[in-house]
Amino acid sequence: MHDVTAAQRIATTVLQAAREQGAERVERIDLALGAMTMLDPESLAFWLEQILRGTVAEGAEVEVEQLPLRVRCKDCAWEGEVEVPDDPIYHLMPFAPKCAVCGSDEIEVLGGDACVVRRIRVTGAAEDD
Numbered sequence: 769m770h771d772v773t774a775a776q777r778i779a780t781t782v783l784q785a786a787r788e789q790g791a792e793r794v795e796r797i798d799l800a801l802g803a804m805t806m807l808d809p810e811s812l813a814f815w816l817e818q819i820l821r822g823t824v825a826e827g828a829e830v831e832v833e834q835l836p837l838r839v840r841c842k843d844c845a846w847e848g849e850v851e852v853p854d855d856p857i858y859h860l861m862p863f864a865p866k867c868a869v870c871g872s873d874e875i876e877v878l879g880g881d882a883c884v885v886r887r888i889r890v891t892g893a894a895e896d897d
């Protein structure tokens with residue numbers, strides 16, 4: 769399942785960052801979720817919480833910021849945000865954005881196509897507790 773795979777990848781990133789920072793606990797995880805990933809933020813947070821059980825990040829607060837899909841048209845140089853349709857078909861095939869001005873599908877994706885860990889807040893790292 770898509771959401772589980774993404775959650776596992778995020779968990780790996782978070783735990784690695786926590787280890788590098790010498791964290792005793794991860795309190796909060798801020799994620800940026802691009803619209804084109806087609807991931808469901810609630811489902812993602814749910815799976816992340818399950819995967820992080822028994823780790824230093826167990827019980828961490830998960831904040832998901834959703835980012836719009838930003839594109840540039842290679843034909844007319846239009847730049848802007850494209851709405852990603854909420855259609856289950858795009859879980860099976862990639863969504864192909866089109867230019868809002870000229871309708872071209874020669875599109876360069878500028879942002880909103882990834883799911884990344886923005887920052888984590890930890891305790892126990894280089895501070896007197």
Ligand SMILES: [Zn+2]
Nearest residue numbers: 841844867870
């Ligand atoms: Zn265009």
